Amino acid sequence: MKATRVFQLTALALVVVSAVQVGWWLFDQRAYTLEKVSAANAAYAEQTAAAQALLDSGASAQQVQQLLPQIVVSGAHAALAPAVEQALRTEEQRRLNQYAWEGGFFLLALGVCIAVIARALSAEARVLEEQDSFLALVSHQFKTPLASLQLSLETLALRAPPPAAARTLIDRMLADLARMGAMVTQILESVRLERGRVDWRAEPLELRAAVTRVVTQLEERARSERITIANSIESGLYVLSDPLALDVVVRNVLENALAAVACAGGGSIALSARAAVGEVELSVKDSGVGFEPAAGARLFQKFSRLGAAAGTGLGLYIVRRLMELAHGRVAAHSEGAGKGASFVLAWPAAQEPQR
DSSP states (O other): OOHHHHHHHHHHHHHHHHHHHHHHHHHHHHHHHHHHHHHHHHHHHHHHHHHHHHHHTTOOHHHHHHHOTTEEEETTEEEEOHHHHHHHHHHHHHHHHHHHHHHHHHHHHHHHHHHHHHHHHHHHHHHHHHHHHHHHHHHHHHHHHHHHHHHHHHHHHHOOOOHHHHHHHHHHHHHHHHHHHHHHHHHHHHHHHHTTOOOOOOEEEEHHHHHHHHHHHHHHHHHHTTEEEEEOOOTTOEEEEOHHHHHHHHHHHHHHHHHHHHHTTSEEEEEEEEEETTEEEEEEEEOSOOOOGGGTTGGGSTTOOOTTOOSOSOHHHHHHHHHHHTTOEEEEEOSSTTSOEEEEEEEEBOOOOOO
């Protein structure tokens, strides 16, 4: 077990013990106060009985009050002075209030400490679970292209295939290397964003040109997976963003849509954009596997993936972080599994730069 976790568990145990001790102190002090007040009442009751006995034996009221100043005589009856009785009740209430406030404050402080430590333990457990999940996921994602590379290289080493077959094997190996390179890039990018190591250079960028550039690079992959991409974004819509960040955001969202549609056996992706109040919105709708409506926000967390879609689960997390840096927003919606999904990205609107 890590030293940090041992310290947290030890601190939690000490705080819990302290909270129990404070609770016992409250109970004990209350019982002690009630006992002292009860004893005082018993003592005054004895004085009252003694005063009454003196009166009955013929002593004067003046003599009784001189002997027992806390007792008042009314006619032939002796009773405890109202001021003394009121002082007893006031002192009892004062002490009970004091212990309640002091004990309540300490219990609240200890409760906050317990909540903070418990939350830290929960967060650490969640991080450890994510790390285990991430290692298993990355190992699985790297295993497939590595096995493909090994098979292709073994095929080339065993015999000299004809040029066409050799070209196919080489293309497959290059694709496997590109896939592993993309996964490594996503991992490094997520770490860089998590630690705030970003060089941001915001400038007006035409959305149609940026999206078209990414779509052109992904068209061949889309055709091979029986996916059509319809781009109906009009020209003249400018957003304020970093050029590299805009390219990464659009690419990751489109690759996510391609993976979702490919899992559904093919389909379509529609891209559109519109100018809103102070913003430019990009809509990406696909006919893929979809997801439950409540899972929309969870998609942008680390290591979240759409169903059986391949990948590290970092693409949409990177999208969310880059959109936050651009002072924009991103949201995902689906009517349910098998009903496709739509992603809306909004950047601050920008004016067309002067030529």
